[in-house]
Amino acid sequence: MGAKLPALLTLADLGEDALVARLLRGQPAGADVLTGPGDDCAVIGRPRDRRWQLLKTDCVIEHVHFAPDADPRRVGWKALCRAISDIAAMGGEPRHALITVAVPRTQPVAWLDGLYAGIAKAARKFGVGIVGGETARSPGAVFINVALTGEVERTRCVRRSGGRAGDALYVTGRLGGSLAGKHLDFTPRLAEARWLAAHFLPHAMMDLSDGLAADLQRLACASGCGYSIKSVPVTRGCKSAQAWNDGEDYELLFSIAERASLLLEREWQKAFPRLRLSRIGTLNQLTFGTQPACPPRGYDHFRQTL
Amino acid sequence: MGAKLPALLTLADLGEDALVARLLRGQPAGADVLTGPGDDCAVIGRPRDRRWQLLKTDCVIEHVHFAPDADPRRVGWKALCRAISDIAAMGGEPRHALITVAVPRTQPVAWLDGLYAGIAKAARKFGVGIVGGETARSPGAVFINVALTGEVERTRCVRRSGGRAGDALYVTGRLGGSLAGKHLDFTPRLAEARWLAAHFLPHAMMDLSDGLAADLQRLACASGCGYSIKSVPVTRGCKSAQAWNDGEDYELLFSIAERASLLLEREWQKAFPRLRLSRIGTLNQLTFGTQPACPPRGYDHFRQTL
Structure with a gap:
C-alpha cells in the first residue's frame, strides 16, 4: 500500500489529494471502468457504448459541512445537490440516489423529516429517483452520504483531463462567500453543463467544490497543463482571496478551444442571460520552471487552511 | 412527510423500520425502478431487460459497528463485504464500489492504509472494482460508507417479497455470537446465493444482518405471510436468544417450495459440504389472530435492545 511512511504520520501532514492517491493505488479497478478515481465521477461502460454510466458518492457531515442549527431542509438539498453537481460536471444527467443517514439516537424525527423533505425537493427538481435509504446510529455528529448514478452520452462525456495548452478557461457565476448561505442553497449547474456538452463540448470540466485555488490546480494537473489567470x-462583498479559497461555490470550471470562445460567449448570453460566464484565463504549456507560483490553497479537509 | 408527530419524538421512540418507511414515503422514485427501498438492494432496469442493475449503500461506524482498537484491515473487509452480502441476497454479482471515509484529522495514515488493504482484499476475492474514494474530515468517530453496484439476470433476481404460504424456510451456517469476531471476518455467501438462484430460484431471500428475529419478520411481512419456526x-457456545438477536450473522435466509426441499438438501451437501444448511421452519398463511407471538426483537440501531 504505497511507500513506507512513519507510523504516526497523520492526515494533517499528508493532505487530501495525496491521501486519496495513496489509498487508491493498487486497488482493483474491475472491468468496464473507463474513468476510475480522480475525476468528478467514475465512468462505467464499454468504449463504444452509446451511453455510459456515471457513479458518484459524497457526504456532508455536521460541524464540517453544516452547523447543528442549520435548517434540515437546506441540509438535505445540499447533500443531494453536491452529488448532482458532480454528475453535471461530467456532462451527464443524474438518475438514481441512495441515501445513508447516521444520527444520534436522540435526534428528533422532525429533523429527519426536514432533511428528507429537502432531499425530495432536489430530487424532483433535477429528475432523481430516491431508491434506497439506510439509517444507522451515530455516536456523535450527523453524517449523510449520497450515492448517485447518472448517465452521459459517450460523445458528451467531459473529463478533467482533456484540457489543452491554449484553451480558454471559464467559470460560471461568481466565486467566494459561500458560507454566507450559498453553500446550503446553491443550484447545481446541470442545465448549463448539459448545454455546454451538447453545443460546445468543453475539453475539460469540473465543479468548484474546494475553491478555485485547489480545483484549478487539479484540472490543470489532470490535463498536463499550466495556466495563467x-x-x-x-461575489459582491467578498475579497479576491475568498473567491480563490472559500470553496463550496458549486460553479463550473471548464476549458474550451480559444477559437470557440467568442461564439460561446455570444450563445451563452442568449441561453443563460441571468448567469454570468467569465473568461478567467488560459491553459498553457507546462514547462518546468515556468509554472507561475501556486495561488493560495483552497479548502483541504485535513489541512484546514480556512 | 407523513403524519404529524410530536415535535420531540426521537428515533428511540420510533425504531428503525418505521423510521425508514416514514422518511421514504413520498420520495420520487424515478424511471426504471423495479424495486425501490425496502429490499436488500434497489433493482434498476426495464421489465424485459436480460440483466438488471442492483444498487446498494451501507455504512460502518466506529463505536457502533467496530471498536476503535479493531484491526483496520478487518474493518475494511467488513465494510465492503456487508454490501456484497446484500447484492448476493438478491441473487446478483457485485461490480463497482465507491468508498467514502470520514476520519478525524489526527487519524494515522497507517490506519487508513490498513483499511484500504482490507477493502482491496475483499474487492479482489469477490471481483469488485474500486472506482472512487472520497475522504472527508470527521469531527468525531470514523465513518465508512460503501456504495456498490451489482448485476443480476432477470430470471435469477430474488426479492424478499416472493415467499408463499407453505414454503420451506432455510438458513445457511449457524447464528449468534458474531461479536466474538465473526462480524469482522465473515464471508458473504455470494457463491451460495448465486448457486441457489441458478438451480433452485428461492421465492424469497435476504441476508441476516440485524438478527433472525428482526429479519425473519421483515421477509415474512414483505411476503404477506406468517411463519412457524x-x-x-x-453457534457453538451460544444460547438460542443470541441466535435470534445478536445480528451480524451475514448468513442467507430464504424460502423455497416445500416440494423442492429434499432435492435442495441433497444437492447442497454436494455443492457446499462444509457449510451447514438448516431447515428452520415454514412460511404459512397470515390469518389475523393466528400469527405466533413475535419472537424477541433483533438489533435495532435506535432501540438498542442488545
Missing part, C-alpha cells in the same frame, strides 16, 4: 469573478 | 442452528 487574468481575473476572477468575485 | 421449529429450530434454529446455534
